[in-house]
Amino acid sequence: xxxxxxxxxxxxxxxxxxxxxxxxxxxxxxxxxxxxxxxxxxxxxxxxxxxxxxxxxxxxxxxxxxxxxxxxxxxxxxxxxxxxxxxxxxxxxxxxxxxxxxxxxxxxxxxxxxxxxxxxxxxxxxxxxxxxxxxxxxxxxxxxxxxxxxxxxxxxxxxxxxxxxxxxxxxxxxxxxxxxxxxxxxxxxxxxxxxxxxxxxxxxxxxxxxxxxxxxxxxxxxxxxxxxxxxxxxxxxxxxxxxxxxxxxxxxxxxxxxxx
Numbered sequence: 272x273x274x275x276x277x278x279x280x281x282x283x284x285x286x287x288x289x290x291x292x293x294x295x296x297x298x299x300x301x302x303x304x305x306x307x308x309x310x311x312x313x314x315x316x317x318x319x320x321x322x323x324x325x326x327x328x329x330x331x332x333x334x335x336x337x338x339x340x341x342x343x344x345x346x347x348x349x350x351x352x353x354x355x356x357x358x359x360x361x362x363x364x365x366x367x368x369x370x371x372x373x374x375x376x377x378x379x380x381x382x383x384x385x386x387x388x389x390x391x392x393x394x395x396x397x398x399x400x401x402x403x404x405x406x407x408x409x410x411x412x413x414x415x416x417x418x419x420x421x422x423x424x425x426x427x428x429x430x431x432x433x434x435x436x437x438x439x440x441x442x443x444x445x446x447x448x449x450x451x452x453x454x455x456x457x458x459x460x461x462x463x464x465x466x467x468x469x470x471x472x473x474x475x476x477x478x479x480x481x482x483x484x485x486x487x488x489x490x491x492x493x494x495x496x497x498x499x500x501x502x503x504x505x506x507x508x509x510x511x512x513x514x515x516x517x518x519x520x521x522x523x524x525x526x527x528x529x530x531x
Contacts, residue, residue: 286311287319291328291355295440296424299332299348320349328355330480353478356444364445371450380452387456394421401466408434410465411486423482430485436461438475438482447476458484 289309293300302320306313323329332348375383398413411427411434418425424440447453454474461469461484469486473479 283319283322286315287323290316290319290323291351294329294349294351295356297426298424298439299350301346301348303346305349323355324349326355327352350439350480352480353475356440356475356480364443367443367446368449371446375450383450384452384456387450387452388460390453391456391460394418395460395464398464400464404466407465407467407486407488411436414461414464433485433487435472436482436484436486438484439480441475441482444475447474451476454482457482461486 286309290305293305293308302316303313305311305320306316309316320329328351329349330352332350371383371386374386378385395414395417398410398417401407401410415425415427415436418436418438422440422442423438425436425438428435428437441447443453454471454476458469458471465486467487469484472483472485474482476482
């Protein structure tokens with residue numbers, strides 16, 4: 272009987288470590304999903320999630336994730352916090368940081384930037400640059416899969432007129448805090464592969480819960496005569512709302528003449 276308490280504490284620790292591992296690899300997840308994967312009751316998983324939340328290691332994900340559920344009240348989705356992610360730090364971070372500092376001492380900032388770029392290029396090696404705007408979404412998925420294979424636990428999601436690449440883990444997060452060139456190289460290489468300007472919205476290195484990169488998918492055609500420079504009066508009208516009740520031809524008589 273005296274051994275029961277220590278054994279229970281040890282078992283709790285193993286279960287919580289397993290929960291954290293799942294959230295790193297495939298978060299955000301619901302309590303039900305975690306329970307199914309670990310073969311534990313949902314009630315038991317909620318107890319562990321409550322403890323991890325109280326410790327600051329886990330938090331509820333944004334409400335948008337609840338929209339993935341079916342009918343009824345949206346489920347709660349859980350993800351690792353920056354604090355919880357920080358506890359995953361490996362000893363090789365110190366070695367990697369020392370190596371990067373030595374590289375900077377020997378070759379300067381350009382050497383660090385070159386190294387960072389080569390590292391990202393190796394991760395996405397084999398992914399062809401986008402040649403047709405209609406294939407951007409497919410290439411975004413390829414990039415996410417390559418990142419996951421490299422240990423970044425990445426997935427994608429549709430957001431409005433674009434997509435987002437969400438990296439739920441970063442193997443070099445602690446080093447990237449000191450060397451932002453690692454994050455900057457990712458953004459630059461993604462931009463070149465996708466042929467469109469991508470925007471980094473958040474990074475784990477800056478304390479966010481995930482690295483999030485937004486990729487626009489729509490490529491609207493330029494308006495007619497876009498190359499012509501409108502005069503100052505036309506520029507003023509173009510920024511002033513017009514009444515929908517008035518036909519376009521009545522608002523712009525010159526365009527009506529041109530159509531004839």
